[in-house]
Amino acid sequence: KPEPHISLAELYIEDDRLDEAEEHLLQAKALATEPSQVAHIEMHLGEIAMEREQYEEALSHYQHVAELEPDHPDTWVDLAKAYEELDDPEEAEANYRHAIELQPDYEALYYDLSKMFTKYNQPEKAIEAIEEGLSANPDSAVLCIFLATMYLDSGDYRQAEVFLNKAARLDPDAPYVQMFRSVLNMAKFVPASSSSTPRKLSRSKKKKRR
Template identity: 30%
Template sequence: MSEEPESSYENQVADLVKRYEQMLRGNEQFFFDVDDYQDIVSHYMNNEKHLKAIKVLDIAKAQHPYSFDLLLQESELLIMTGNHKKALALLEKAETFEPCNTDLFLMRASVYSQLGSFEKAINNLKQAIDITVEDVDDIYMNLAFEYENAGKMDEAIVYLKLALQENPKNHDTLYEIAYCYDQAGKLNESVKFYKEFIDNDPYSHSAWYNLGYAYSRMEKFDKALEAYDFATIIKEDFGSAYINKANTLAQLGDYTKAIDTYNEGLKYETPDANVYYYLGECYEKLESFDMALSNYNKAIKTDPFMADAWLGIGIVMDTKGMTPEGLHFVKKAIELQKDNPDYWLVLADICRKSGAIEDAKEAYEKVISIAPENIDLWLDYSDMYFAQNLPEEAIDIISEGIKHNPDKAELYYRAAACFLSIGYDTDTYENLNQALDLDFEKHSQLFEYFPIAKSTIFVLDLIDAYKPA
């Protein structure tokens, strides 16, 4: 049975490298043509033996001083080793040999991109387009990526569409267009684009998938589900479409169907920590805590650095009455994401329920240092003192929260409740007045937190004064 062409080529290169190294060790005179030298250099580059590659190039250039291909390969090696300025100088020299070579402009664009000079990269890619007739769609894609790097999503979309015109079956381009529309905040235009694309190619599973994604981002979940269904009808083993459909079902609160759909997706996808985590969340919402723990554990087994899954285990264990064990997992999540305010709030809540008030206080103070704009922080922190019949301390906390968030009605309603509880009518009136002015609709929060307010005449009168006519 004959060898495959690729295997045969690899054997040829191996023999070539062996012959070169034997001649080098024997200090023999030898000569290889340019193609052979390029193969030897590529072998060393692929195996990250850069010093050996440089030596080969030095010998090769001495024997073939006017080889454009060797100059390009040396430039590639310089780029790989981070010598961008030398690479640019060498490419400038190469340009005197072949000023209209597409690879030269592509390589120079790559250097400028790595240096963060995106406009220069774009200019070189445009020059490459002007002189090339093959693989134009790849150059259009590279142009789009450079515009993305420069934060110019509208321009990126233009070139992605040109790439799609050149190669309508390139699924990657369809996904990239969806990403750019999303980043540009133009989801309506995204929907319009994919609907028009589907009109011309109704069996494009990728187009239906990306239409579903756009609808999901717009929170048009029913339309998203319909689009994902079409995607999976066209491509029955489309794992990503099942996963996204399951995410949508979970957002709608249909956790049982979401679980079934995640499991369907796992038939066609490599097991993924995110999917196990999503399954864990769904089971947790259904209060199937053992199954939630099982899937959270699968998530951290697949990805030990997935902090959300560690946190999920901690929360479920706390819910099951295994608070000390749960605390360990919450702290592990915090080790992985030290500045995640939500994690610290969970820790504070568990410490508070356990009676470890000083530990809870420390956790709340940590959140203040990293996310003072978090409204739940101030509500929960002040409530810890209010629940201990320490309304003055609660007022101090909520007042600090207002300094950080002077436009949040929730904090003024809470302040009004605290002041009312100790009979400070003037302060109650001032805070309630401010809260109603900011957001009248949230006034029920006052009654929910401090029901006595429902029977306080001046509170009811002030609320009535703010009622819409």
């Protein structure tokens, strides 16, 4: 059975003993008979390749997982992250969006997509990604705080406070709400640097859900 080898490989991955993990995964792959087992093994082989910065190899493993388990959002997130490392933002975005189509209530997907846009210096799209998440999940305090954080980073304290207050109404006892309120209050009293003034971001129009 492949399961003991997979379990050992997972322990070795946690200890950053990638060569030993890979050896057990390859043994597990030779014993695997079910597509779900192969997908699990390929996912971990992709994880190892990512740790080694072998992004083409990681992409190949993740593509195999997508063929075997196309209905799992995390499969497409793994693909998106591999494309990001290969400096292919268009393919990365397409895979993030496919994951979102599969599970629109998965809040972290919008954050990951937004983070990618930020990485490629597309702040307007970064905000739009979180707004899309809020459109699909209007009761998400977490997404409100994500959006408030982005406005804070841009220097737009007014909009940051708007979404902080919305998050507070949705989940008043959440520790992250109180923490962000403290951060925002401190930021208001920090003088802006004379060398750089944060650029305020215009609010993007909400897109209709398909």
